[in-house]
Amino acid sequence: MMKYGVAVIGAGPAGIIAAGRAAQCGARVALIEKNAQLGRKLLLTGKxxxxxxxxxxxxxxxxxxxxxxxxxxYYALNRFGVEDTVKFFQQRGLAIKLERGNRLFPASGLAMDVLHILTEFLSETGVRILKNNTVKRLVKNERQIKSIKLSSTELTADKYIVCTGGLSYPTTGSAGDGFLWAESLGHKLIQHQPALVPLIIKEKWVKELQGLSLKNVNISVYQNNKKQTERFGEALFTHQGMSGPIILDMSKTIGKLLKQPVELRIDFKPALEYKQLDDRIRRDIQENRCKMFKNSLDRLLPQKLIPIIIRLSGIEPDKKTGNLTKKERKRLLQLLKQFTLHIKKLDSFEKAVITAGGIPLKEINPQTMRSRIIDNLYFAGEIIDLDGPTGGYNLQLCWSTGYLAGESAAYCK
Ligand SMILES: Cc1cc2nc3c(=O)[nH]c(=O)nc-3n(C[C@H](O)[C@H](O)[C@H](O)COP(=O)(O)OP(=O)(O)OC[C@H]3O[C@@H](n4cnc5c(N)ncnc54)[C@H](O)[C@@H]3O)c2cc1C
Structure with a gap:
């Protein structure tokens, strides 16, 4: 049976950093990955x-x-924070650029360059990589993991770090295996659910808006006529509903509300108060008195949205704009400020950027990432019950918790 100091399961961002750091600290490390390739999900990140x-x-x-x-x-960030991440990649030759929303990307625009540096880190530190190897089971003896069963062999180590990710984009390899092992070892999981996930909308006509990207809109989430949360920024219509940064960021809150009906209300003109927008519509009407209603909206709205707004307004499309009644004008105003959609459900794990839930934080020591249930077991990355918004937060969680888990596993008695 092969024997290691530290065995890391899962070669995503958390597992790679954990393995490299443990090896840097002097441990004999094996990194076990079920795929033929490391970091498959990492290659999809940031499009x-x-x-x-x-x-x-x-x-x-x-x-x-x-x-x-x-x-x-806090502890993980103190050991390896945002500045350390930037330094880690820059010192290894990756130029980094800052984009809107404080997002840091490789200047090349290639996730492959990030993975290349991580792979070099593994070979530089002497980590033994076992690709095409699926861990089937962790064998426990009282409060210790004794060994792990792979597809065709068994491996033993002093310490084990589980970095198998969550359940999102399962085709990349993250199929929730770590959750099952943790549960069988005595961890009481926080129920997982898709997060940073698109929404499926009840109104079938959203399909007609597929591909329409909205900039500088305000979207509010309502339940029982009470606003629950809101965001300003970019969103996108998909063939079944809505996606885009502000939708993804609100999806976790929406998921928790969905036992009762939930509405989205889109304000297409958040820079204008009702009265200001009403004045603008009246001005437009004055200037376009003889135009048909259906031809008068292109200064107000994107082309794709116009037929839908006309339909929902109930206004006769061929009616002369100058003949619109006050009631019709108010209806148009309402649609521009509170365009309402009803949420059917969150999209599936297949489309979720991240998994919320997982190993409860109270069952992990934040100073070491060690399990409080099994003495020689550590967790890092998406498997733990923490998830951040879009913008690089979730990968930083992987770098920080992976680094801390790696060095703790190598040093701790
Ligand atoms: C489309 C998409 C875009 C994203 N973009 C960004 C972004 O730009 N910035 C950002 O911060 N975050 C982004 N994320 C989130 C980010 O990718 C995850 O937070 C991160 O990959 C989690 O890393 P991890 O190492 O915990 O798990 P994973 O990356 O999921 O890696 C887990 C690894 O474990 C392996 N494994 C699982 N089970 C076994 C087993 N039984 N035996 C052996 N190996 C196993 C898997 O094959 C996999 O390689 C994105 C996610 C998606 C889906």
Missing amino acids: GRCNITQAEYDMSRFVAAFGKNGKFL
């Missing part, structure tokens, strides 16, 4: 460009983005 991290150097603001549980990350 193939990899938003490596978020240029938020203020730690309290960084952790606040993860909600009330974010403070769990």
